[in-house]
Amino acid sequence: MTLRSVQMCVATLSVIVLATTGYAWGTLREFTSSISGDLRINNERDSPDGATDILLVGKDSRTDAQGNPLPDEVLRKLRASDAGGHLTDTMILLRIPDDGEHARAVSFPRDTMVDMGEFGTNKLNSALNRKRVATLRELKAEGVTDERKLARESRIAGQQFLMDTIEDFAGVSIDHYAEVNLLGFYKLTQVVGGVKVCLKNPVDDPNSGADFPAGTQTISGADALAFVRQRHGLPRGDLDRIVRQQVFMSGLARKMLSAGTLGNHAKLRELMNALGDSVLLDKDWDVLDFATRMQDIAAGDITFETIPVEMTGPSSGLAADPSEVRRFVDNLLLPPEEREAARREAERAEQLRAETEVNVYNASGVSGLAGRVRDDLDEDGFERGAAANAERMREESVIRYSSDREAAELVSEELGGITVEQSSQPEPGTVSVYLGDDYQGPGARKFTGTGGVRLDGRTTNRALGTHGDGSEQLGDGKSITADGVPCVN
CATH class of the missing domain: 3.30.70.2390 (Alpha-Beta Plaits)
Incomplete structure (x- = not known):
């Protein structure tokens, strides 16, 4: 069982909410400095791309934010074993256009096959750990024996490599990095009093611990973890799990942006404590400045998407064309009317x-x-x-x-x-x-498979149940936003 990237977007939204309330700014500044990691992002080589891009990463790690192992009793609460590792599973890129009027969160499925340069083509969720392990070996070969230094330097190398891989794959310049763990997510959902979700059918999955009736219900803690982790028994497996994550995040954003949460200073303090256990930010992220620019974003202006993939790819992975992914990610910054025009064009195509x-x-x-x-x-x-x-x-x-x-x-x-x-x-x-002899397109490079359709902004991805602009189609033809409770598988 693996935890998905729902926690990271939640953590980032939590920090935004804490900052935009105007409550305890001095305390918040002290708090954010305490959760800053060692990673420094240098994007001087990159040209402006019209947005602030934040990579939100969730590791299925059984440690706290400081790397200390979680006690057995805590793991039992989380319904997790002690066998977690350094795989990052699904990553989310949060794109906030420079005008600051809306935000787009796009999921990168963990099994997407990407070019990792020195490591060849592999599943995206292995990028961080591959570089971490390689760096660890190099440092030991150089004679480094300090365990803290080994862990720190190899972790930073892995984080940077993951960012570089996604930057090359999606054609973006990542400005900030956030990483979260299991425990903080568990606590966070309890602090806000749970999140309302809706299921089309009842589920009972012993692998994830998901056991829910059909219909609308409020979940938190271990149940919330089970909801966003389940993939066994879902029609599209991991892709349906991504939809679960997105509707959960939208519900949490709606809950946290409500007056009941923002006006309760005790809950804000609890949120800080929960985030202290869960999130690491890049070292130079000025959260207060960022929050100031985010104050005008409302719940309905946060939209959740998934990059275009084929459900069957090499090595049981998901196939994706980097050029199509880049066009898709670029289109996320379009104003709503232009995105609607692109959707109509896709329907015609x-x-x-x-x-x-x-x-x-x-x-x-x-x-x-x-x-x-x-x-x-x-x-x-x-x-x-x-x-x-x-x-x-x-x-x-x-x-x-x-x-x-x-x-x-x-x-x-x-x-x-x-x-x-x-x-x-x-x-x-x-x-x-x-x-002719010059042909190098699909079929020649084995870019085929059943169950998926590539998407370039002009085609409709029937297998993934999306519109031509890539937004998930949950039965009402709308993207997933923080403004409603759509029913999902």
Whole structure:
């Protein structure tokens, strides 16, 4: 069982709430200095990207914020064993545009396969620990024996490497880093008096300890941990767990931004104590300055998203195209009206795909290539056409159409930008793809699989149940915000 990144966004929101109340600013400044870690972020090499980006990381660690092991009685309360490690599971990137009027929290599923440079392609949740272990070995080889120094330096290296990996993958410049553990989340949910959630169906999962009836209910403590940890028995496994986390975070934000919490000084003090057990911030984060810029954000202006992924990828991971992820993350900063325009464009593109038959011809000599590419296009929503060998080989790939250039361009986007040309041969409503020796797109690099559809801001991800802009579709066609209690699996 693993804890997900719901805690980090919660912790950050908690700090924001504490600061924006105007209560005990001097105390808060002292408090935030006590939870600052050793990580320093230097983004001088990065150009401004229009937002403050905060990486929120949850480690399934059985220690407190100072690295001390949690007692057995505490672990029993948390329904956790003592076998936690340094995997970071799902990460959340909180994007706050420079105008400070809204916030977007985007989840990075833990099993997303990413390029880690020196470590090759691996699941994202292993990045921090891979670098931590490698650095630990290097330091020991250099003769370092001080255990505190070994732990500190290797931890910082892992944190920095995780940030670098996500920056490269998502095309952002991370400004701040927050990390939380199990115990603080447990305490935090109790301090606020629980969070209201809604389930479509009853659940009973012994793996996570989740045992809830269907319908609306208020949960806290160990039950809250079980709610956000469950993935066994859910239709889409880890992806449904992410939705759980997002609706829980939205509920907690709503609860904490309510007058009942903000006006209760005793609860604010309890929140500080809970966060002291749970969160580490980067060393140079001026939380008070940050909070001043966040004061105008209301509950309904915090929206939760998930990056576009394929549910089946290499090594049982989730496949994701970095270029599509970068476009998606960039689009999070668009004003609502522009995002709505992008959503409408995506719906039109989906309809055009469904109306376009694509025939694929292998002119490269690579065995089975046409069939793999046709399957990929079928998953992307195009009408299934023929897959066959071409009459002659070609060096360059080409897509031919008779009257439907827009449809041909959609096919080209899916296949990596193949040249499009008009021809009298394909019938109206049909596009012909000829794969030459130069083809390196989906199918050639095994970027295929069932159950998922790639998303680039113009397509609709049917398998993940999202709109074309990537927002989760929970039955009402809206993104997850802190303004309501949507029912989930």
